[in-house]
Amino acid sequence: MTTDVYQQYFRAEANVNDVPRRAAVVKLTADSECGMIRYTVSVNFFPFRDDEDFAVSYDAYYECEIFNAKGRRSKKREKVFMEDLREVANTIAAEHGGVIDWEAPIRDAVLA
Secondary structure (H helix, E strand, O other), X not given: XXXXXXEEEEEEEEEEXXXXXXXXXXXXXXXXXXXXXXXXXXXXXXXXXXXXXXXXXXXXXXXXXXXXXXXXXXXXXXXXXXXXXXXXXXXXXXXOOOEEEEEEEOOOOEEO
């Protein structure tokens, strides 16, 4: 079962495949299967040409596995992961020539 523990859209800057990207969706995702739990942080840059353009393109999707072990979802563990989320997402973005503007959310956070 896959659950987006956290998801939020922000203004961002990146250039992927010669297409300017002006926003990003940042997620903390939990995947559980057969007694294993895996958490990832992902950043997906997309064009965001106007305030109604939330057409996310998957050619600029990047993720980092932050936990993978036996077990199940844990709110306590997820709280710790949320404390480090921005740092991990910034690292992902920087590795791909992008930057996330954390002070400019374009949608409210969605928490599971």
